Amino acid sequence: GAGSNEVHNDASKPKRVMVIGGDGYCGWATALHLSNKNYKVAIVDNLVRRLFDHQLGIDSLTPIASIHSRVRRWKSLTGKTIELYIGDICDFEFLAETFKSFEPDAVVHFGEQRSAPYSMIDRSRAVFTQQNNVIGTLNVLFAIKEFSKECHLVKLGTMGEYGTPNIDIEEGYITITHNGRTDTLPYPKQASSFYHLSKVHDSHNIAFTCKAWGIRATDLNQGVVYGLRTDETEMHEELHNRFDYDGIFGTALNRFCVQAAVGHPLTVYGKGGQTRGYLDIRDTVQCVELAIANPAQPGEFRVFNQFTEQFSVRELAALVTRAGEKLGLKVETASVPNPRVEAEEHYYNAKHTKLVELGLNPHLLSDSLLDSLLNFAIEYKDRVDKKQIMPNVSWRKIGVKPRTIVA
Amino acid sequence: GAGSNEVHNDASKPKRVMVIGGDGYCGWATALHLSNKNYKVAIVDNLVRRLFDHQLGIDSLTPIASIHSRVRRWKSLTGKTIELYIGDICDFEFLAETFKSFEPDAVVHFGEQRSAPYSMIDRSRAVFTQQNNVIGTLNVLFAIKEFSKECHLVKLGTMGEYGTPNIDIEEGYITITHNGRTDTLPYPKQASSFYHLSKVHDSHNIAFTCKAWGIRATDLNQGVVYGLRTDETEMHEELHNRFDYDGIFGTALNRFCVQAAVGHPLTVYGKGGQTRGYLDIRDTVQCVELAIANPAQPGEFRVFNQFTEQFSVRELAALVTRAGEKLGLKVETASVPNPRVEAEEHYYNAKHTKLVELGLNPHLLSDSLLDSLLNFAIEYKDRVDKKQIMPNVSWRKIGVKPRTIVA
Numbered sequence A, B: 001g002a003g004s005n006e007v008h009n010d011a012s013k014p015k016r017v018m019v020i021g022g023d024g025y026c027g028w029a030t031a032l033h034l035s036n037k038n039y040k041v042a043i044v045d046n047l048v049r050r051l052f053d054h055q056l057g058i059d060s061l062t063p064i065a066s067i068h069s070r071v072r073r074w075k076s077l078t079g080k081t082i083e084l085y086i087g088d089i090c091d092f093e094f095l096a097e098t099f100k101s102f103e104p105d106a107v108v109h110f111g112e113q114r115s116a117p118y119s120m121i122d123r124s125r126a127v128f129t130q131q132n133n134v135i136g137t138l139n140v141l142f143a144i145k146e147f148s149k150e151c152h153l154v155k156l157g158t159m160g161e162y163g164t165p166n167i168d169i170e171e172g173y174i175t176i177t178h179n180g181r182t183d184t185l186p187y188p189k190q191a192s193s194f195y196h197l198s199k200v201h202d203s204h205n206i207a208f209t210c211k212a213w214g215i216r217a218t219d220l221n222q223g224v225v226y227g228l229r230t231d232e233t234e235m236h237e238e239l240h241n242r243f244d245y246d247g248i249f250g251t252a253l254n255r256f257c258v259q260a261a262v263g264h265p266l267t268v269y270g271k272g273g274q275t276r277g278y279l280d281i282r283d284t285v286q287c288v289e290l291a292i293a294n295p296a297q298p299g300e301f302r303v304f305n306q307f308t309e310q311f312s313v314r315e316l317a318a319l320v321t322r323a324g325e326k327l328g329l330k331v332e333t334a335s336v337p338n339p340r341v342e343a344e345e346h347y348y349n350a351k352h353t354k355l356v357e358l359g360l361n362p363h364l365l366s367d368s369l370l371d372s373l374l375n376f377a378i379e380y381k382d383r384v385d386k387k388q389i390m391p392n393v394s395w396r397k398i399g400v401k402p403r404t405i406v407a
């Protein structure tokens, strides 16, 4: 974000940004990007995502260095320090110490259990997801109120909060005229997994604290993120980002590229008409920076829909097939029984102009981008574990017994 | 409910109803009412509400017997058994056993931390409230799915979920026409305490499980309950219900009656234009019975607004003043700085026809009702602890330090 950059460079003291969940896919790319732009960055993370990988027998396609090696490498390459606070934000004693020690001007909160299938494995994962996400976010709100009243909260939500209504999706609010009267109200939410629901709960909690306490917050309702490389993660292999392609943490387009690379049919769930918003990870880091550089006002609960293009799953499969064929791959598509409960054909038209108005310059999903994502998947294809590819969590079959996933 | 009664009596086997939170104000009255109507009743409660009273130094105006004495007395008076399961519904092992042992046809879920001020005392009570309510309800949903698939969930929500929008409040859903397209969506929620927010979270979670698992559920968005006596609780003093008048658990009208009885000025918060729906506790038990007797369909998430009349706080104060004067009391009103963050003058028009359509025959708040509530408050006035009357929890001042309330 060129515009935002200037806002930032004008200030005498660098802005201090706490990145919660900074060891994860979006968080790591964002932490490096902000550090590179001369923000003073601290990562807060309990690394529980690495534990999930162990427990589920899955792994990032890319080898990833420990968080300690990552920040050491960043320091040795750029001279910039990223502070590290390892701990659980559900532990308020820990979180309070990080706030008192780091004194953030902005908090970017990525630190949640973020997989819908994970939240639908069994009862205890459903409960964990809502508890971890809702209580973690409550703690962040209390920490801001108590220790950093002026701090701007930039919270990652998801487009999945809205579901698939039969009317246009607006950015957070909708003006309704009803029986001759008019009001602008929170856009109705229809989430469809315990994970997506946890984000809806967060949004309501944050909105309340903005009103009651004057917290300034931006809720980024993010679409599905694809891609791997950002300028900073490419600087050294110890800075490489994680890349999930498994049935639990892998997201649609990333999974398709890996499937195409290894000759696995693309797994389209049901009819494939499910339409969602998508964005390149380079736009995730850009959007977050724009939000930080242009903070919400005290008491303002601002909602941005953070994606750049809409695609149906069927369209994505067709794009990957075409790009694969250009690279000499024979790509097939298989319709898989849908493990989720969702509409497979529906209207979808979601607004996403607010970040563009702030200066977002989108990286669009062209054939060339697909080429590079695909090429990268081909590069790593020997690391692909095919047993991780098929979905193994069912929305309808979830039960109360603790379940061990065995691929 | 006469109509519902017949529905019930027609069935060969009595319906089995689990009343979660059956030791509380609404739950106890409901459990007795249903038992009296020949439902087979089990109470599930961890009695934590009695612990809150100890911890906060507050007490019910009426002396209340232990839950064990209550059900023994009921049995000796009527020959009817109310089964008792003492435990925490957040403990799934416990909850699973109660479901397997009792095999409910319907679950009425009152078992939550239900005070808005309590949820605003300090961080740990805010977190407790959301955790207790959200996880408890998740567990109930999982227990129904696993053990009693056909069971009808009757869940207590609150009118406070809607906040005070500038348009009419509908019952759970609103039909919106936007940019030329139309859909019926969940009514937007604007809750204004961590307690009210927990109910919004519950509603979203329940709606999802109805859709994904075919759960049948009725969400009763209840207004503020007043009154004490129901036919059954009057049968013996060991069956008497609790009556809260303190600043944390006392609700508006009940508090005003006690204040009038002891010569304390009526505590109107701010301008007193806050308008809400109210109902007599005899209508609470009637509404719940109507919901049970006319269950939701599999997969249906039905929302009823459960109240009978709307009043502003100012109007309530005027009604109590007039009724008090008839009884020779001199009643004054004091405007107290509002401890809450809420609109003090606003539009309010909430629909509440669905329960009436099912047969609800409301007890309206007439002068005579006020007389009996007031007479009852006068009868117990020697038990009133005046130190409990003033509000001592502030929406804006809540902090992270654990707080001991000292009256």
Ligand SMILES: NC(=O)c1ccc[n+]([C@@H]2O[C@H](COP(=O)([O-])OP(=O)(O)OC[C@H]3O[C@@H](n4cnc5c(N)ncnc54)[C@H](O)[C@@H]3O)[C@@H](O)[C@H]2O)c1
Residues within 6 Å of the ligand: A020, A021, A022, A023, A024, A025, A026, A027, A044, A045, A046, A047, A048, A049, A050, A087, A088, A089, A090, A109, A110, A111, A112, A113, A114, A132, A136, A156, A157, A158, A159, A222, A223, A224, A225, A226, A251
């Ligand atoms: N990846 C996507 O496509 C996508 C799409 C929409 C929204 N989002 C949102 O963006 C955020 C980041 O997603 P991601 O893909 O980078 O996820 P990720 O799992 O890669 O990263 C999340 C990080 O948060 C950490 N974390 C989780 N709970 C924590 C806790 N209690 N305390 C401290 N740290 C904790 C994890 O260890 C992990 O490093 C999430 O909130 C997610 O919901 C992601």
Ligand SMILES: NC(=O)c1ccc[n+]([C@@H]2O[C@H](COP(=O)([O-])OP(=O)(O)OC[C@H]3O[C@@H](n4cnc5c(N)ncnc54)[C@H](O)[C@@H]3O)[C@@H](O)[C@H]2O)c1
Residues within 6 Å of the ligand: B020, B021, B022, B023, B024, B025, B026, B027, B044, B045, B046, B047, B048, B049, B050, B087, B088, B089, B090, B109, B110, B111, B112, B113, B114, B132, B136, B156, B157, B158, B159, B222, B223, B224, B225, B226, B251
């Ligand atoms: N009283 C009102 O004016 C009013 C208004 C609107 C809605 N409601 C709703 O009606 C329900 C009952 O309200 P009430 O006034 O009777 O409250 P109450 O506090 O008198 O009763 C709640 C009962 O639930 C039990 N409980 C709480 N958490 C539990 C857990 N985890 N496991 C087992 N038991 C648990 C408590 O011990 C208590 O006996 C609540 O859900 C409340 O939100 C009440």
